[in-house]
Amino acid sequence: MPTHAQILPLVFDKVSYVAKGARLVDEFSVTLDPGTRTIILGPNGAGKSLVLRLSHGLLQPTSGAIRWEGPGGGNKASLHQAMVFQRPMTLRRSVGANLDYVLSLRKVPRELRRAKTAEALKRAGLFAMRSRPARVLSAGEQQKLALGRAWVMEPEVLFLDEPTASLDPAATREVENMINAIHQAGTKIIMTTHDLGQARRLADDIIFMHQGRLIERAGAEEFFEHPRTPHAEAFLNGELLP
Amino acid sequence: MSEIWSALGKAMVLIADFDPDLVEIIGLSLRVSLTAVLIAAVIGLPVGAAVALFRFPGRPVLVVLINALMGLPPVVVGLIVYLLLSRAGPFGVFNLLYSPTAMIIAQAILIGPIVAALTRQTVEDLWQEYGEQLTSFGVGPGRAVWTLLWDGRFSLLTGVLAGFGRASAEVGAVMIVGGNIDHLTRVMTTSIALETSKGNLEIALALGIILLIIALGINASAYAIRDVAYRTES
Amino acid sequence: MTLASLLRAGLAALLLTATFASPGGAQERSVRMLSTTSTENSGLLSYLLPIFESKTGIRVHVVAVGTGQALRGARNGDADVLMVHDKASELKLIADGHGIERREVMYNDFVIVGPRDDPAKIGGTNDAISALQMIKKSGAVFVSRGDDSGTHKAERRLWRAAGIEPEGRSDPWYREAGSGMGATLNIAAGMNAYTLTDRGTWLSFRNRRDLEILVEGDPPLFNQYGIMLVNPAKHPHVKAKEARALIDWITSPEGQRAIGKFTVEGRVLFIPNFRAKGGS
Incomplete structure (x- = not known):
């Protein structure tokens, strides 16, 4: 088990994000606790990906504050996070070198890197392909590589932005299994999706967004069985939202 | 047409004879152009990457300068270097005019902008793809430049080869700053110009064919390296 | 020849490169x-x-x-x-x-060269000045160095002595090559035109085609x-x-x-x- 510095909980305090005059995230306040798989749901343009990027520090809020309130949540908090994107970015190197790269960034000694890389590749089911150029892998394999690469960093929090949006059902299932495995190893999952089935399969708790605002925050079962807002109900019924 | 065939024959004879003068000329051509390419790459790669990735004061000026320099005729570059290195010029004391070093300087100035411009393009494209993930990794600026240069190595190799092509093919600049001195600064292109002016069109063309063979050889080996590197990349 | 000699050439080139790069040769x-x-x-x-x-x-x-x-x-x-x-x-x-x-x-001396069929009929005059006047009159093409070289200056002196100041802009028969002697001869050979050249460059020039010496030996042509x-x-x-x-x-x-x-x-x-x- 990796030992974490405990950067969670993550607190959004009236966070807004404005680009080109448009208020894309609007007075967003939420607290994210360790342990669960949190899924951010909402229609296109709801601001889900922006919330992920704001959380991870890729974007800076226009107003409001984002704080890591755990004991380890100082300015080193970014070292305990990782992110996987919708379109996997793989370095133009071998599969193994992709993992070795991030380990060297974390200043892991060379001897240790070999072992950690091999172990992570086995977990991702990519060990046999370790010396193949990453760019020739299929989309599903590349996404698993991106997940394995995130995993090898042993993050306390893993952000995933629509990780299966461009994958076929079989690859989607494998990626979901890997996300669960990472979660079981002790990592907090914060993920966006617009796939309701996936949300039902993975979520412990749901953040439902619409037009940049937090509409509903609930446990997964409660959200899917008894949505409290008309927006959420409409969304779950597959209707167009006003 | 018959002249081209007999030039081809003459080229073969020149190669087969293993003429020491010719070997010396080829050696100097390679030494000058390869050194110039090396210098251009050492300067052009980081400059191109910096222009692609960072916003700094003077950047627009640098971009305009790089693009303008790319189109400069070699003769103009030769003239500028000549005026700088001439005894009457600012760097006259170093006594570099009419030396291989002067030719290297001229060619490096000629191809540095090409390497920088192609690097900028490659790195910008790559950053589109890598930017967010590298930021997520927590990669600093220096490491990011190095990562992008390394991952863009195959495209960059093409840029560097284009630079080598321009360097080894140009005659105007090396003629002016090298002086085409026999056994000192005579290279393939200035020999071709000299033989043409003597009306020895066949020998000139034969030298041209040899230059072509060298260029083919270098491009083929670069392609082979690239191919091997791609299949065994690590 | 073939591969082995090519390899030998390559190796020799490398060795030469190394010799060049090393200091010591500069002592001479x-x-x-x-x-x-x-x-x-x-x-x-x-x-x-x-x-x-x-x-x-x-x-x-x-x-x-x-x-x-x-x-x-x-x-x-x-x-x-x-x-x-x-x-x-x-x-x-x-x-x-x-x-x-x-x-x-x-x-050395300059010579006037031109096409063998000699449209201006200057062959055998042995008088450079009147030869130039005849070229002008015939309208045949004359290629000038046009590069401010010693030969170009000598040519301009001869034209002046002939009472003609040809200019590329207004005289279509007078072409200024703006090039060295060899390049100018290449142009004259390609156009079947007259030109003034030093005898040395002419004798070692290998691309004469139809050109031959038409006027020589006149004292104004000495250099x-x-x-x-x-x-x-x-x-x-x-x-x-x-x-x-x-x-x-x-x-x-x-x-x-x-x-x-x-x-x-x-x-x-x-x-x-x-x-x-x-x-x-």
Whole structure:
């Protein structure tokens, strides 16, 4: 088990994000606790990906504050996070070198890197392909590589932005299994999706967004069985939202 | 047409004879152009990457300068270097005019902008793809430049080869700053110009064919390296 | 030949590169001479200078350019010795203090070449001035160097003597190549045109096609070469000792004899004419 510095909980305090005059995230306040798989749901343009990027520090809020309130949540908090994107970015190197790269960034000694890389590749089911150029892998394999690469960093929090949006059902299932495995190893999952089935399969708790605002925050079962807002109900019924 | 065939024959004879003068000329051509390419790459790669990735004061000026320099005729570059290195010029004391070093300087100035411009393009494209993930990794600026240069190595190799092509093919600049001195600064292109002016069109063309063979050889080996590197990349 | 010899060539090239890169070769004594393309292209210098080099151990690095560029280089102090053929400019250089100890070394001659069928009918006139007048009258094409070189200046003097001042802009038959002698001959050969060339470049020129000599031997066509030292008082880095050795040897009885013995296709190209009192 990796030992974490405990950067969670993550607190959004009236966070807004404005680009080109448009208020894309609007007075967003939420607290994210360790342990669960949190899924951010909402229609296109709801601001889900922006919330992920704001959380991870890729974007800076226009107003409001984002704080890591755990004991380890100082300015080193970014070292305990990782992110996987919708379109996997793989370095133009071998599969193994992709993992070795991030380990060297974390200043892991060379001897240790070999072992950690091999172990992570086995977990991702990519060990046999370790010396193949990453760019020739299929989309599903590349996404698993991106997940394995995130995993090898042993993050306390893993952000995933629509990780299966461009994958076929079989690859989607494998990626979901890997996300669960990472979660079981002790990592907090914060993920966006617009796939309701996936949300039902993975979520412990749901953040439902619409037009940049937090509409509903609930446990997964409660959200899917008894949505409290008309927006959420409409969304779950597959209707167009006003 | 018959002249081209007999030039081809003459080229073969020149190669087969293993003429020491010719070997010396080829050696100097390679030494000058390869050194110039090396210098251009050492300067052009980081400059191109910096222009692609960072916003700094003077950047627009640098971009305009790089693009303008790319189109400069070699003769103009030769003239500028000549005026700088001439005894009457600012760097006259170093006594570099009419030396291989002067030719290297001229060619490096000629191809540095090409390497920088192609690097900028490659790195910008790559950053589109890598930017967010590298930021997520927590990669600093220096490491990011190095990562992008390394991952863009195959495209960059093409840029560097284009630079080598321009360097080894140009005659105007090396003629002016090298002086085409026999056994000192005579290279393939200035020999071709000299033989043409003597009306020895066949020998000139034969030298041209040899230059072509060298260029083919270098491009083929670069392609082979690239191919091997791609299949065994690590 | 084939692969093995190619490999050998490549290896030798690498070795040469290594030798070049290593210091030590720079120890040799050398002198740099700015000269005109006519002396280089005719082969005179590559015949003459090795004799001097083996006698003295001083290497001569020849930069062969147009007279205009050579004079400019001497003015900048970019060489130790200057050997050109444009007396007026040479004397101006001396008057300005950039050159000293000018000596007249040798002369060659210009010839008028043109197409074998000779539309202007100048063949056999042996009078350069009236030949030019006939070319103008016939409307046949004449290619000029147009590069401000010694040969170009000599050509302009001849036109002036013929009472004609042709200009590329207004006289379509008069084409200014703006190139060296060899390039100009290539153009004339390609266009079947007349041109003025020094005999040395002509004799060693290999792309004559239909061109042949039509007018020669007329005194206005004679072409005097002068050699001088770039003034070390103005340009302190000039290797005066080595340069003087070269000038002394070329004007010595031995050097002068060697010039007179140089032939191309059985013809003497340069007639030595140094006279000890002829310095200025």
